[in-house]
Amino acid sequence: MTELLILVAVVVAVIAIAQVVRIFELSNKIKGVRESDVTDKDNDTQGKLLLTFGILFMLAFFVMTAKWNHLLLPISASEHGLEIDFLMDLSMGLIILVFLITQPILFYLSFKYRGHKNRTATFISHNDKAEIIWTIVPAIVLTVLIIYGLKTWASVMDRTNLDNPVVVELYAKQFDWTARYAGEDGQLGAANVRFVGGLNSVGVIAESALLTQNAGLQVNIEKTIAKIEAEENAMKRAKMEERLHKMLAKQKTFTSIVTRTAQDRLDAAEDDVVVKELHLPVNRQAHLKFRSQDVIHSAYFPHFRAQMNCVPGMNTDFVFKPILTTEEMREETGNENFEYVLLCNKICGAAHFNMQMTVIVESEEDYEKWLASQATVLASNNN
Amino acid sequence: MSEHGHHEENFFSKYVFSMDHKMIAKQFLITGIIMGVVGMIMSVLFRIQIAYPGQPNPMFELFLGDWAEGGVMDPNMYLALVTIHGTLMVFFVLTAGLSGTFSNLLIPLQIGARDMASGFINALSYWFFFISSVIMLISLGVETGPASAGWTIYPPLSALPQAIPGSGLGMTLWLVSMTLFVVSSLLGGLNYIVTILNLRTKGLTMTRLPLTMWAFFVTAILGVLSFPVLISAVLLLIFDRGFGTSFYLSDIMIQGEVLSNVGGSPILFEHLFWFLGHPEVYIVILPALGITSEIISTNSRKPIFGYRAMVGSILGIAFLSFIVWAHHMFVTGMSPFLGSVFTFTTLLIAIPSAVKAFNYITTLWKGNLRFTPAMLFSIGLVSTFLTGGLTGIILGDNALDINVHDTYFVVGHFHIVMGLSAIFGMFAGVYHWFPKMYGRMMNKKLGYAHFWITIVGAYGTFFPMHYLGLAGLPRRYYSNTAFPMFDDLADINVIITFCAIIGAAAQLLFLYNFVVSIFRGDKAEQNPWKANTLEWTTPVERIHGNWPGEIPEVHRWPYDYSKPGYDEDFVMQNVPLKEGEEDH
Numbered sequence: 001m002t003e004l005l006i007l008v009a010v011v012v013a014v015i016a017i018a019q020v021v022r023i024f025e026l027s028n029k030i031k032g033v034r035e036s037d038v039t040d041k042d043n044d045t046q047g048k049l050l051l052t053f054g055i056l057f058m059l060a061f062f063v064m065t066a067k068w069n070h071l072l073l074p075i076s077a078s079e080h081g082l083e084i085d086f087l088m089d090l091s092m093g094l095i096i097l098v099f100l101i102t103q104p105i106l107f108y109l110s111f112k113y114r115g116h117k118n119r120t121a122t123f124i125s126h127n128d129k130a131e132i133i134w135t136i137v138p139a140i141v142l143t144v145l146i147i148y149g150l151k152t153w154a155s156v157m158d159r160t161n162l163d164n165p166v167v168v169e170l171y172a173k174q175f176d177w178t179a180r181y182a183g184e185d186g187q188l189g190a191a192n193v194r195f196v197g198g199l200n201s202v203g204v205i206a207e208s209a210l211l212t213q214n215a216g217l218q219v220n221i222e223k224t225i226a227k228i229e230a231e232e233n234a235m236k237r238a239k240m241e242e243r244l245h246k247m248l249a250k251q252k253t254f255t256s257i258v259t260r261t262a263q264d265r266l267d268a269a270e271d272d273v274v275v276k277e278l279h280l281p282v283n284r285q286a287h288l289k290f291r292s293q294d295v296i297h298s299a300y301f302p303h304f305r306a307q308m309n310c311v312p313g314m315n316t317d318f319v320f321k322p323i324l325t326t327e328e329m330r331e332e333t334g335n336e337n338f339e340y341v342l343l344c345n346k347i348c349g350a351a352h353f354n355m356q357m358t359v360i361v362e363s364e365e366d367y368e369k370w371l372a373s374q375a376t377v378l379a380s381n382n383n
Numbered sequence: 384m385s386e387h388g389h390h391e392e393n394f395f396s397k398y399v400f401s402m403d404h405k406m407i408a409k410q411f412l413i414t415g416i417i418m419g420v421v422g423m424i425m426s427v428l429f430r431i432q433i434a435y436p437g438q439p440n441p442m443f444e445l446f447l448g449d450w451a452e453g454g455v456m457d458p459n460m461y462l463a464l465v466t467i468h469g470t471l472m473v474f475f476v477l478t479a480g481l482s483g484t485f486s487n488l489l490i491p492l493q494i495g496a497r498d499m500a501s502g503f504i505n506a507l508s509y510w511f512f513f514i515s516s517v518i519m520l521i522s523l524g525v526e527t528g529p530a531s532a533g534w535t536i537y538p539p540l541s542a543l544p545q546a547i548p549g550s551g552l553g554m555t556l557w558l559v560s561m562t563l564f565v566v567s568s569l570l571g572g573l574n575y576i577v578t579i580l581n582l583r584t585k586g587l588t589m590t591r592l593p594l595t596m597w598a599f600f601v602t603a604i605l606g607v608l609s610f611p612v613l614i615s616a617v618l619l620l621i622f623d624r625g626f627g628t629s630f631y632l633s634d635i636m637i638q639g640e641v642l643s644n645v646g647g648s649p650i651l652f653e654h655l656f657w658f659l660g661h662p663e664v665y666i667v668i669l670p671a672l673g674i675t676s677e678i679i680s681t682n683s684r685k686p687i688f689g690y691r692a693m694v695g696s697i698l699g700i701a702f703l704s705f706i707v708w709a710h711h712m713f714v715t716g717m718s719p720f721l722g723s724v725f726t727f728t729t730l731l732i733a734i735p736s737a738v739k740a741f742n743y744i745t746t747l748w749k750g751n752l753r754f755t756p757a758m759l760f761s762i763g764l765v766s767t768f769l770t771g772g773l774t775g776i777i778l779g780d781n782a783l784d785i786n787v788h789d790t791y792f793v794v795g796h797f798h799i800v801m802g803l804s805a806i807f808g809m810f811a812g813v814y815h816w817f818p819k820m821y822g823r824m825m826n827k828k829l830g831y832a833h834f835w836i837t838i839v840g841a842y843g844t845f846f847p848m849h850y851l852g853l854a855g856l857p858r859r860y861y862s863n864t865a866f867p868m869f870d871d872l873a874d875i876n877v878i879i880t881f882c883a884i885i886g887a888a889a890q891l892l893f894l895y896n897f898v899v900s901i902f903r904g905d906k907a908e909q910n911p912w913k914a915n916t917l918e919w920t921t922p923v924e925r926i927h928g929n930w931p932g933e934i935p936e937v938h939r940w941p942y943d944y945s946k947p948g949y950d951e952d953f954v955m956q957n958v959p960l961k962e963g964e965e966d967h
Contacts, residue, residue, distance in 0.1 A: 004441055006881075010888035018895050021828045036824035036905045038753050046754035046831065050762065053835075057766075057842065064847060071871050072853045073786075081786075088783055095773040102744065102769050109747040110762055113683070114754065120952060121685040121945040122749040125967050130745070131692050131738065138737040142730050145780065149730075150723050152782035157719035173636075174546065193634045194641050290716075294637045295540040296649055298714065298789065302855030302868075305786040309715045311649055312539055313633025316716030341866060345789045345857040347533045348540060349547045350458040353860035 040116050047114025054107025058100065073302055074333050077340065077361070078320040080156045081305030087152050091145060165285035165319065166367075168278065170342070171202040172310040173293035175351035177342060178202050181273040183376060189269020190261050193293055193312075194253055199380060202291075205261050206269035208381035210254055217254075221247050270378040273371060278342060278359045281367035282325045290316045298346035301359065303329070309346060322361040329361075402502030403927050407509050408488035409820055412813070414516055415480020416894070421520070422471035427887050429464045432456045434873075434880035436862030450528065458861040462531040463549050465859055467523065469534030470557070474564055475519065477667040477805045479512050482606075485670060485812050486575045486599045488820065492918035493593050495584025495935060497928045500577040504570050511567035515560045522556035530557035533859065535656060538631040538649050542623050545637045555624070558617050565610045565617075572610075575603035584917070586937035590694075591956070591966075593916050593941045594687060597694050598673020601701045602666050608705070609662040616655035623647070650715055657708035664801050665704040669697060671808020672739060672768075675761035677941075678815050679743055681914045682758035683750030684952045686942035688742045690967065696735035703732045713781040714788050722781045729779035736772050740765060751945070751952070755912070756830025760811035763838050764804045770842075771800025774849065789859075792852025798845045810834075810893065817897075818911050822923045823904030829896040833889055840886025847875050913953045915941045920957060940967045 025035045033039075076085050113121075167182035169191075180202050182188045195203035198216055224244045231237045258266070280286045290299055292310035299318075300307045308318040330338045344355035362370070401407060424446065431440055439454030450460035487505065491498050499505045522529045531549030532541035536557070544551040579600045583592075592600075622628040623644075631652045632644035680687040687693060709717060709725040743765045752758065774796040777783050787793065810833075817825045851872055856863060863869040863876070910919035917937070921929050935957035943954040948961065960966060 014891045034905050036827050043754050068850045073855050113750045113752050115751045119751045121751040123945050125686040126689045131689050134741045138734050146730050149780040149782050193636045295546050307714045307785050312635050347859045353862050354865040
């Protein structure tokens with residue numbers, strides 16, 4: 001309601017301004033002055049306004065920065081993030097410096113050279129020296145930034161320095177995340193979207209999972225066959241038969257995918273752990289691998305300065321090393337409810353704004369204890 | 384051609400199916416303004432939603448009907464609003480509305496031609512744009528909602544109606560509309576290129592072309608080279624949606640059903656899309672820069688500083704704009720090496736951009752500035768181009784992009800550098816060339832009020848967004864209440880929405896001024912701004928064929944303002960050089 005009132009007020013204000021202007025216009029007509037001509041007085045007023053705006057703009061920048069600085073992301077909680085933050089501070093400092101030099105010059109010159117009928121402009125068409133300087137100086141500064149940036153990028157994207165990382169797959173779908181730990185062998189088993197169903201939320205291809213899923217399918221198939229025999233309506237029967245065919249085809253797909261998957265990949269899947277919460281040990285690399293089930297999502301960990309898209313039909317990854325546990329970060333930020341989060345940062349549908357997962361960084365011991373308490377694929381299928 | 388200028392014209396051939404470039408320009412402008420109003424209302428609606436998430440609002444019910452039951456906006460409708468807002472503003476307002484209007488109006492007038500190379504193709508270009516606009520507006524009313532996968536329509540979201548309702552009929556209409564839009568843009572672009580190359584009047588060499596002409600010329604080339612790639616991306620998407628192909632789809636399960644598509648890649652779409660998408664932002668900004676070059680020089684009563692450097696930087700920006708597209712894709716899982724290459728080329732663009740900005744500022748230096756509303760908007764453009772351009776240095780750096788990608792930092796950046804700069808350029812152009820369009824002047828005081836409220840509202844809207852982005856707030860969130868870490872940002876979002884409403888309201892001043900001035904503005908003189916270019920040698924009456932007699936001959940460049948040795952502070956391009964006088 002308030003917004004509507006504001007809007008009405010604004011509209012009324014606009015009409016009022018327009019009417020006032022009309023009055024000026026009419027009085028000008030009486031005086032014989034054309035409204036549209038820019039007078040010296042106009043130049044003076046607008047020049048002063050430009051200078052005022054320039055000053056207020058700069059002040060507003062300082063006020064906003066002072067007031068909102070504490071809202072920005074806290075210190076990086078990952079190792080590579082410190083490098084990124086340093087580069088960020090450097091680049092930010094540089095662009096703010098240029099901003100604080102060029103904007104005042106622009107508004108000051110606009111004010112200083114505001115027109116007057118007794119003045120004339122100076123005819124200056126170019127100055128090669130000046131132009132060369134302001135081509136070369138930005139070029140040098142940018143070269144430095146590019147070299148430094150590429151160095152940072154190369155170090156963030158480096159995959160040759162993996163040192164006993166925790167391997168976790170993050171599986172994205174509308175609208176939540178599932179994590180799969182590689183387990184003791186450090187190898188993620190194969191997975192395929194065609195296996196998703198029932199307990200198997202990320203489509204792991206494991207013999208134990210296949211048995212469970214096939215058993216479930218078999219029950220359904222038998223039930224459907226019984227139903228078809230009892231059904232008298234031909235239309236309904238046809239529909240059920242169609243369903244039956246689909247289930248039989250699924251059974252075939254399962255078997256054929258399993259037979260095509262190498263035995264060691266199948267075995268690697270059995271000790272995988274599928275969970276809904278991401279735990280990471282501190283000071284150990286996390287090698288995150290991403291898959292998506294439906295549309296593009298983006299795994300964004302603002303506190304770790306990490307982000308990677310999850311693309312259906314494609315595998316992507318990101319490596320980072322957390323250096324602050326959740327507890328330490330709570331102290332750092334003075335917020336006892338602080339939690340690391342993983343959010344989705346690529347438009348993915350209606351609940352995109354609420355696609356999240358809590359990330360817990362803890363000591364190696366706590367992490368091992370937690371992981372051991374979770375059921376592996378083999379265990380959950382043998383229940 | 385002038386002898387044909389007097390044949391009887393009825394209402395339809397004069398105002399509707401006109402082949403006169405000046406009328407077509409006005410058609411583009413008015414269609415663009417209408418689309419701009421629609422896009423702006425949408426932005427106000429979703430800004431209110433962001434500031435007051437989930438709270439019922441009678442305005443939602445008024446505009447959105449069933450999509451806001453009880454006054455609460457549906458999340459799907461929120462995504463549809465941001466999608467269509469982006470589409471309308473980028474393509475319909477800042478491409479067709481800006482380039483279409485001013486290329487059509489100014490190219491024949493400033494190069495001394497009676498009309499475009501092909502009046503018919505020109506009219507065709509407008510009518511394709513018109514049909515495209517109508518289809519886009521119709522898509523707003525379909526039952527499953529308009530397209531809502533973001534203006535970049537990345538598949539699979541845009542390919543699967545099961546993923547989001549807007550990807551049903553709404554997306555089909557979006558694709559059809561954009562295909563027609565591209566056709567319009569290609570027809571127009573080819574015409575602009577041919578006209579500038581072939582129809583320049585005697586004496587008007589390329590090095591004497593006004594910078595507006597250079598900008599429109601290069602923009603048209605960019606469009607002709609990049610828009611066809613969008614068509615191919617769109618066609619493949621249409622195949623995936625309708626005919627079961629797998630260009631962009633692979634291994635997908637949606638709503639419990641596994642799709643049979645295997646082997647496609649959404650990344651392919653991103654490459655094709657941004658191969659257009661990035662040159663597109665220069666298609667949007669270059670005409671605005673061209674327009675302001677002209678206006679700043681005219682109103683500083685001083686030559687544009689460094690004409691050759693300005694032309695060079697336009698060409699440099701245009702060339703580089705084709706090899707930077709993947710900086711939109713640093714975190715897609717693309718090869719890190721490729722990421723490095725694109726960071727390199729992207730940051731290079733800052734150099735010609737910096738040259739332009741410095742040259743604008745130096746043009747003001749020692750000038751005799753006349754603050755028409757057009758001049759104020761041009762100075763505003765220099766300010767926004769600087770502010771927004773600088774944050775581009777952060778985003779273009781792939782290592783930094785990791786953490787600000789798709790956050791409000793990006794939203795702030797591109798709205799300032801591309802949205803505000805381009806729309807400021809467009810406003811400047813309208814105020815400046817209104818006399819050439821309607822033979823009357825726009826109201827100056829309303830223009831001043833419009834500028835001041837707009838720049839305060841606009842900076843107030845987009846500047847704070849950088850802080851939101853640095854706090855990690857992702858864009859396109861229906862509500863920020865799902866994450867406690869964003870609770871403290873709620874106040875900033877209220878301020879932004881407040882500024883956005885003020886800025887939007889200021890546009891009513893412009894609309895009022897525009898409409899009323901068409902009928903009641905002061906009658907224009909032939910050369911109201913005392914400018915040098917050829918369009919001011921045509922009569923105020925705007926006749927078909929542009930000049931009643933011979934087309935004037937050009938003897939000098941267009942920037943002889945305050946040239947020593949002349950009584951007046953401007954020397955028009957058709958004035959012969961004095962003996963011993965040097966051209967620039």
